[in-house]
Amino acid sequence: MSHSSSFADLEAFRAEVRAFLQQAVPDDIRAAVRARTLVTRAQASRWQRILHARGWAAPGWPAEHGGTGWSLTQQAVFREEIAACDAPRYENLGIDTIGPTIIRHGTPAQCARFLPRMLSFEDYWAQGYSEPDAGSDLASLRTVARRDGEHFVVSGTKIWQSYGHWADWALVLVRSDPSAARKQDGISVLLIDLKSPGVTIRPIRFMNGATFHVQMFFDEVRVPAENLVGARDGGWSVAKGLLVIERLFVARVAECKAELAHTAQLAAGRGAGGASLLNEDVHARRHAELDIRSRALEAAWWPALHAVQRGREPALEASLLKLQGNELLQDLHQLQLDLVGLDQLPFDPQAIAGIPADAPLSAGHVNNLPLHVWRYRGITLGGGTSEVQRGIVAKAVFGGQTELDTPLAAGLDEQQAMLDTTLRRLLADRYDFDTRRTIVNDKLSFDDGFWRALAELGLTGLLVSERDGGFGGTLADLMPAMEALGESLVVEPVLWNAVLPTQLLLDATGFAGRDRALQALMSEGARVAFVHGTGFSEGAVGAAGVTAHRDADGWRLEGQARLVMGGDSAGRLIVGARLGDGGMALFECASETAGIERHAYRLHDGRGAADLRFDGVRLSAEARLAGPERAGAIVEEALALATVALCAESVGAMRRALALTVEYMRTRKQFGRTLSDYQALQHRVVEHYRRWVNARALVREAAAGWLCASPVERSQRISAAKWLTGRAGRELALDALQLHGAVGLQDETAISHYAKRLAANDVLLGDTTHQLARFIAAGRQAS
Numbered sequence: 001m002s003h004s005s006s007f008a009d010l011e012a013f014r015a016e017v018r019a020f021l022q023q024a025v026p027d028d029i030r031a032a033v034r035a036r037t038l039v040t041r042a043q044a045s046r047w048q049r050i051l052h053a054r055g056w057a058a059p060g061w062p063a064e065h066g067g068t069g070w071s072l073t074q075q076a077v078f079r080e081e082i083a084a085c086d087a088p089r090y091e092n093l094g095i096d097t098i099g100p101t102i103i104r105h106g107t108p109a110q111c112a113r114f115l116p117r118m119l120s121f122e123d124y125w126a127q128g129y130s131e132p133d134a135g136s137d138l139a140s141l142r143t144v145a146r147r148d149g150e151h152f153v154v155s156g157t158k159i160w161q162s163y164g165h166w167a168d169w170a171l172v173l174v175r176s177d178p179s180a181a182r183k184q185d186g187i188s189v190l191l192i193d194l195k196s197p198g199v200t201i202r203p204i205r206f207m208n209g210a211t212f213h214v215q216m217f218f219d220e221v222r223v224p225a226e227n228l229v230g231a232r233d234g235g236w237s238v239a240k241g242l243l244v245i246e247r248l249f250v251a252r253v254a255e256c257k258a259e260l261a262h263t264a265q266l267a268a269g270r271g272a273g274g275a276s277l278l279n280e281d282v283h284a285r286r287h288a289e290l291d292i293r294s295r296a297l298e299a300a301w302w303p304a305l306h307a308v309q310r311g312r313e314p315a316l317e318a319s320l321l322k323l324q325g326n327e328l329l330q331d332l333h334q335l336q337l338d339l340v341g342l343d344q345l346p347f348d349p350q351a352i353a354g355i356p357a358d359a360p361l362s363a364g365h366v367n368n369l370p371l372h373v374w375r376y377r378g379i380t381l382g383g384g385t386s387e388v389q390r391g392i393v394a395k396a397v398f399g400g401q402t403e404l405d406t407p408l409a410a411g412l413d414e415q416q417a418m419l420d421t422t423l424r425r426l427l428a429d430r431y432d433f434d435t436r437r438t439i440v441n442d443k444l445s446f447d448d449g450f451w452r453a454l455a456e457l458g459l460t461g462l463l464v465s466e467r468d469g470g471f472g473g474t475l476a477d478l479m480p481a482m483e484a485l486g487e488s489l490v491v492e493p494v495l496w497n498a499v500l501p502t503q504l505l506l507d508a509t510g511f512a513g514r515d516r517a518l519q520a521l522m523s524e525g526a527r528v529a530f531v532h533g534t535g536f537s538e539g540a541v542g543a544a545g546v547t548a549h550r551d552a553d554g555w556r557l558e559g560q561a562r563l564v565m566g567g568d569s570a571g572r573l574i575v576g577a578r579l580g581d582g583g584m585a586l587f588e589c590a591s592e593t594a595g596i597e598r599h600a601y602r603l604h605d606g607r608g609a610a611d612l613r614f615d616g617v618r619l620s621a622e623a624r625l626a627g628p629e630r631a632g633a634i635v636e637e638a639l640a641l642a643t644v645a646l647c648a649e650s651v652g653a654m655r656r657a658l659a660l661t662v663e664y665m666r667t668r669k670q671f672g673r674t675l676s677d678y679q680a681l682q683h684r685v686v687e688h689y690r691r692w693v694n695a696r697a698l699v700r701e702a703a704a705g706w707l708c709a710s711p712v713e714r715s716q717r718i719s720a721a722k723w724l725t726g727r728a729g730r731e732l733a734l735d736a737l738q739l740h741g742a743v744g745l746q747d748e749t750a751i752s753h754y755a756k757r758l759a760a761n762d763v764l765l766g767d768t769t770h771q772l773a774r775f776i777a778a779g780r781q782a783s
Contacts, residue, residue, distance in 0.1 A: 014077050021085040024050055030086040035356030036368035038210055038375075039088040041124070041166045043354055047088050048095075048121040057119040058095050065103055065111060066119050072305050076254070083258035091162050094118040094125030096249065098171045105189075105230040105238050114169070114191065128158040128172035128192070128216060129239070138173065138239065139183040143218060145174035145190060150225050152176070152190060154218045162382065164214030165203050167194055172218075177233050189235040191227040192218070208374040210352045248308065248318045250383055251325035253301050256294045259332040263287060266366065267339050277339055286335055288776045292698075292720040293328050297321065299697035303411075316396045320690050323389040326379045333373040340366040387683075394682035397662060397689055404659040404689070412480060419458070420480040426453060427488045433750050436489060440606035445491045446569045452525045460498040461522030464506065468518055475641060476703045479648045486652025489757055491606050493527075493566030495645050501528035503638040504574050504586065504625070511625045513588060517572070529570035529591070530638070531561045531612055546614055548577035548585055555587065555624065557595075557617040565764070567591075567610030568600035574625060575614075576635055583628025586635070589619055605756035643718050643765045644706075647699040647725040650761045654692045654729055657754035661685065661736045664751075668741075675739070684735060691728035698724055712782045719766075719775035726762035726771065733758040 025033075029043050051057045059075045061067020070078065083089070099118050102110055117123040134140040143156025154174055161170065172192050180186025194201065198221040203211045230238045264287065267277040277283045304317040337344050346361035351368045361367045380386040396402050412420060430450060439447045454460060462478055464470020471477075478499065485494055498521060505517050520526035531546065546559035557577055567573075573596075575587045591598065595617035600610045626634050662685060665675040675681055698721040705717060733755035737744040744751045762768060 010073065010077060013074055014081065017078055017081045018085075020054065020056075021081055021087060024054070025086050026050075029088055031356050032354050033086045033088055035351070035360070035365040036372065037351040037354045037356055037365075038371055039090045040354035041163075043088050044090045044092070044166070045121045045124075048092065052119050052121070058099060060096070060100060061103065061115075065099075065115050072309050076302075076305060079249070079254040080257060083254040084261070089255075092124075093127050093162070093171075094123070094169075098125045098127060101171065101189075101238060102191075102229060107226075109226070110191070110229070123168040124163070124166045126161040126164040126167035126170040126194075126214075126216075128161060128170045130158060130160045132157060132159050132215075139187070139236065141173055141175055141187070143172070143174050144178060145176045145188060145223070147176075147225070148222070151222045152188075152225060152228070154190065154192065154221045154223055157215060157217050159215040160204075160213045160382070161216060162213060164201060164216060165211050167201075167214075170194055170216065171229070173235055173239055176235075180233070184236045186233050187235040187239070188232050189229040189238050190223050191229060192221065192223050196221050196223070198222075206375065208352075208371045209347070209349070210371065210375075212375060212378075248304060248314075248321065250379070251297065251301055251318075251321035252329050252379070253298050253321075253325060256297060256325055256328050256332065259329060259336075260287075260291055260294050263290070263332055263336050263339070266336050266364075270339060283335075283339065284776050285772055286338075288772055288779070289723075290328065290332055290335065291779070292724055292772075292775065293324075293331075293694075295701075295717075295720050296694035296698050296724060297324050297328060299701040300324075300693055303697070316393065316402065319384075319389040319392040320693060322383065323386055323393070324690060324694070327386065330376060330380065333369075333376055336369055337373060340369065343367060344369055390683045390686045391679075393686045393689060394679075397685060398666060398676045398682065402689070404655060404662060416477055416480055419462075419477070420484060422457060423459070423481055423484050426457065427484060427490075431488050431490065433489075433753075436491065436606075436753075437748075440491055440602070444568070444600075445602055445606055445608040447492060451492050451527070454492070454494060454498075455522070455525040459494065460502070460525065461518075463499065463502055464518055464522060468506075468515070470518070470522055474703075475644060475706045476700075478645060479700060479703050482645050482648035483652035483655070486649035486654075486757075487656040489606075489653060489656075489753055491608070493529075493569070493607065495642060495649065496566035497527040497529055497570055499645055500530050500638055500642045501574055503641050504530060504634060507634040507637060508586065508625045508630075510630070511588070512622050513625075517588065520572075526572060527566065527570045528572045528574060529564050529567040529610075531564050531567070531573050531575040532635075546575055546577040547580065548587065549580055551618060554618060554620045557587065557614040557619065560611065560613045562611050564610050564612055566608060567598065567612060568602075568608035573612075576631070579628055584631045584635075585627050586625035586631045587619055587623050588625045589617070589623055593617055593619070603760055605753065605760045607760075639765065640714070640718055641706075643722050644699060644702050646761055646765055647695070647702070647721045650725045650729045650758060651692070651696045651699055653754055653757050653761070654688075654695065654725075654732055657732055657736050657751060657758065658685070658688055658692060660751050660754070661688075661739050664740055681739065684739070688728070688732045688735065691724070691731070695721070695725040695728045712778050715778040716775055716782075719771040719778065722766060723768050723771040723775060726768045729758035730762045730768075 026046065029047060032043065048057060056068055058067040059070055059078045063069035095118060099115055102114055118125060129138050131141050131143060143154065143158060145152040145154045158172065161167070170192050172190050174188055174190055175186055176188035177186030198219040200217040202215045204213045204215060206212045264278060267283065271277045271279055278287055301321055304314045304321060307314045343362035343366045346367040348357050348361050348367060350357050351371060356365065397404065430453065439445065458471055459481055461470040462473040462481065466472040502518065502521055505514055508514055521528060545561045546557055549556045557575060570591050573589055573591050575589065576584055577587060578584050595615045597613040597615065598610050600608065602608055665681065668675050702717040702721045705714065709717060736751050737755055740749065740751050743749055746752060766774065
């Protein structure tokens, strides 16, 4: 199946699901959901049976066990549509986790006995993992099960079972061999009928006034041996497999998307004059930041889901996703409360019973929002707390089990992998840190030999079409190369003297010198700088600094341009100039043309730039690369591409900066312990790691959708990637110095150079403030 046809099939599936959901939700349940009441067992049971009648009761189960047989992609779409409609939301662990566990580890008899009643909601299931004194340390359980003939006899207690007061059965972890050497050994999984003698259920009243959890007491409860799942004493592997799957979908990607849209709806009509509160900058920026975080979550989530489809169990990714999605959902809820203000305060006891008030205490029943907000404060505790997830990620990061320590070739096609391998070999052989310092200090931030080597490698012609003599690469092909250059902090201006001018020339199809200029870039190692009158601080298309006037048969340029990246070493220039009668045009000329005065300098991070002054610079008519009818669009496209490429460079620099910091913390001792032994420091690094993962996901998404995304969506993707990359890069730059201590502030220490590069890249082509404003503006245009 081709990508286009599979996408079409998926959209048809989405339309089918959406059409069913629009008519399937009973009116009274729909009214209760819209009134934001809590879900009752009766409502949940009715809805589950509606899905069961449609054959959709268990989206993740194989068809032979009564499930849909859907792919994980279809399940994800189904979850999105469920979250976006007026269906009741509740946890159904029997369907989501316990049923799949029985399918995977249980016997045929267990499947035949338990699964059909899960599908129909005749039996509702709870999960008995947590214990009062164990917290998130599931292996420290003390509920015991001793074998007595054909039964296990269970004694102990479990706590915090979600919706346990609804439950008929429970999947319970028990210690079946108290003498096992490791606490993870000697654990078994039992299926326990909660109506059995000796079982006591104590409801726990939650802080919102409802019952969500229970404590279960087992007093010499006899459980048939046939209810053992998997091997006796082998329950830990069963539990671990369950938790990986659980964390992947409990990232709550669908709920985050739905709540993001719901947040915008809540803001409508609450501003001045009945406008949306999101028209106010303070609220718009908070909402936009959450939108970008949601995009990053989804961009990282889909690759993990596809990895599962290929047979992998991405445990590290699952921990990251659960951590990110749960905290994002909580932050969305907090913004919702802030938007409704005082209207959230009145308490309606009917809402706990699932009954909408005839006369709501606040318009739109928003006074019931806190019932759900307080409920969802617990999602960062269940299934392994956020602190536990950070511990899992920290163990992988400091244990050398992440992409900080391994090559990044995964996901590259054959051609991309070949270029990546060759480029990294070149960088390893000819561009170590000491060599780079020599280039910056002794060669004025440019090594001609290394530049020629990059050109011979094909990097300067990567984006040129085969018809024009290039390699015909795409922006996605450029991304790994930019990441590699960022990792080595290459100061030679590949982006500014090759990638950006190439894109300008490719679109200038009416320029007579186009082929000559492209050929020079590809095969001669020419260096071309783009002279942008306003510099590159905001990424704007305007060219306010230089003006062009008609001069007989040619043109005369006047004005000045600041911070021309790569302008110190460029042999030729592409100049954006404002025309006297409005609009702008692009001109191409030699940097040594009479009347051009160049003041070269270096940035704090070692890269070269220049300020240029144009004093009556005369150019022929043939020097005009593009006129006002095309110039603006050409520049906008080129700067958009350059922004994504710059993000990729930052992603590479972040990766290496993180790796250096982790390596330093593994060896640096303080008070007799390495820095990596301190949990507080570990968790700080984890936060940087997950921001790097998110930034990389958004950058790759922007590159992958370069040709297929709508103009507005592409604009938002670029701004989202640049905002998150800039923010994450700057935060890493500053904290990495802190984590290195005084040694990190030395010029001879590599981390100081990475910090300067990341801080500078945040400002170039639009800093975080500018990009967030662009993201908001594009979103308003879309709506």
